[in-house]
Amino acid sequence: MRVFTAVLLLLPCAFSLNLLMYVNVIGKSHLQFAEKLIALLNDHGHNVDVIMGMLNSYVSLKGSYGARNLVVVQFPGESPWGAVAHHLNNPFDEQSDWNRLKIESNKFLDTTEMLCDLLLVSFDVEQLLSTNRYDLALITGYDFCPFALAHYHKISPVVSYVPTPAAYAQTYYAGLPELPLYENIVFDERHDGRSTFSSRIFETLRTFKDRYYHFQNALAINNKVCARFGDDFPDVRDIAMNVSIDFTNSHPLLEEPRPISHRIRYIGGVGLPMPKPLSKELDQLLDISKKGNVIFSFGTQIGPDKISDELQHIFIDTFKRFPEFNFIWKFDGVKQMNATNIFNLDWLPQTDMLYDSRVVAFITHMGLNSFTETAFAGVPVVMIPFFADQVHNARRASAIGIGEIVRKSEITEDNLHHALEKVLVDERYRLRARELSAMISALPDTPQRVFLEGIEFAAKFKHLSSHYRLVGANHNFLVQIGWDVAAFLTVSLLISIYFATTLTIFVLKTLSTGVYVKRKTD
Incomplete structure (x- = not known):
């Protein structure tokens, strides 16, 4: 029995993985979430090398965060993210819903593109990725550039994660249709529901706007990686489709019920601290x-x-x-x-008090x-x-x-x-x-178990993405929601009505003329 117990204790080490983790440091809470995932992986016997893309230079770094090797990529001066933080200057101001449909410069995507330039030329990043063999890459699922880096250095499979509810890039490349009846983007600040006709019109227009931003961002990143790695480098959108699993910091009982993919895994609560006695x-x-x-x-x-x-x-x-x-x-x-x-x-101590x-x-x-x-x-x-x-x-x-x-x-x-x-x-x-x-x-599953077993399962089976990817991932969002078929049927119906109407008018005119001629002859 003692030998059996000893073997069980050694199991995590026996299946130790070498993991690469990319952290898009958007805010302090994003860094804290990543730190908890690293600690969980370390506790389970895995080795984690970390690249931190400092999108937000206002976040201070302290220590190695449990990483075996840590590479930090940051702007030489203040991050352009400062231009995005206008919402913190007047947090109680609220835009009108329809004002959100304006096509403007997307500061978040613009900043990720500038950060990509730094990632692609970083000697430390190149040294880390070229001198280590990784069993899996765990990448923040907000921007394309780190996925392109992992592909170039032949790190496979790739798993994405976000410290928020599922990001639209995750659901989109998993093949989930962007239906206006469901929430497609969690950073939408509208308070209205989606059941009314006007709301669904708004959501459809908003989808066109987001797809425009998304396409422009993919085009920009494609240009950068092709300039760095050669013109034959694959489209970053194709790379994103080959992700094995997408982890989201949501809990299945808290998130909106919606059409879902096996790629999306809920790990909400994975990093919650245990409540402690109050002072x-x-x-x-x-x-x-x-x-x-x-x-x-x-x-x-x-x-x-x-x-x-x-x-x-x-x-x-x-x-x-x-x-x-x-x-x-x-x-x-x-x-x-x-x-x-x-x-x-x-x-x-918010957690401790909530449990009182x-x-x-x-x-x-x-x-x-x-x-x-x-x-x-x-x-x-x-x-x-x-x-x-x-x-x-x-x-x-x-x-x-x-x-x-x-x-x-x-x-x-x-x-x-x-x-x-x-x-x-x-x-x-x-x-x-x-x-x-x-x-x-x-619930029988814990977020910790879902995360760890998902990582280990993806590392073991390299072609998992082909089993989990919905067929909709291979088509644009107009095809995903059936607009091409709807347009074809609508045009076909209109053409049929036109010809039927034309034929009816022709027949009626012919009959009317025949009757008139007959009467005149009589």
Whole structure:
């Protein structure tokens, strides 16, 4: 028995893989997610070399993040990503829905193209990829360039991952049709659903816009890699189609039900920390309230300086209307709230507090980590989403029945009070949140297992992509959704109607002329 146990303990080392991981460092949370995946792979006995593309130069790097070898590629000065961060300067401003359809310069894709230039000429990247033999490449699924690098250095198979819900590049190259009835892009900030006819018109037009951006980006990257590796280098879109598995940081019970591919694997919650006991001070603070505590946090990107005095007063005055509940607000730890039931902290252990039964609700911007944590903990939410995937996450939580949305452009005392009253008073929200938490706990698979077994399975079977890729991946999106057939049938019908009408008119005229001639003859 002891020998058998020893063999089991040695199994991870016996199947050790050499992995290349590319991390597109878009934000701090993206880096944190990658670090958790690296730690999980290391714990399972795998070796991970990491290339970090510093799309966002405002993110600070510390240490090796568990990488065996770490190569950092960054802009010589400030990243052009700074031009994208306008949404952080005025986070409460909201564009009109139809204004989002304008064809403008896509700052994110423009920055990835400039970062690609640095990746292609990096001596450290070339040295790392040419002197190591890898069993698999694990690449952030947002941009084409690292996939082209992996192909050139004959690293196969390739697996993609994103620290957000599934990126459209993942679903598109898996062959999933971009149906306007379903959510195709998680960074859409529209609050409306997709069941109405006008919404589906909007989504169809938005799809044309995104496909235009996507084509232009692929063309630019193709030009760069062909200039670097030769004109016979394959189209990067064909390379993207040969990905074996696409990991998404979503949970199947939280994400929108939709047509799906075996390539898409949900690992939402893979990096969630285990809740720890609260400090003595926080434990005593939670005991003060009569009916429970509400924690309030907008995360790290919306600081106190972004919340105007007017908005601060709206929050404070609303919270005062619930004297039997205490509100623990991660603000600055200094400002006087002038309310006996509001406690201003400069930091709070969000995970630890959400798992405490004395916390009865959560006011949040609905970043993906917050969405996942509150769902796993079974706590209902009031959501004020700002940008990126936050509106998507808020819509999902609302659809599931665990929270209420307050639009960032419609934060008034009445709207906030109405949402809080529903979440705090209507027991259905708490019961639904608890049921969801129980469902997540009862699932037989864990995100850790899905991720590790997916990596090892893909590394073992090199041609997995040909089995998982839907036939739609070989066609453009017009063919995927059947527009070519619909157009053919429509034109055929119109032609048939035209000829039928022409023939009918001809017959009627002929008959009419014959009758007229006969009458005249008679």
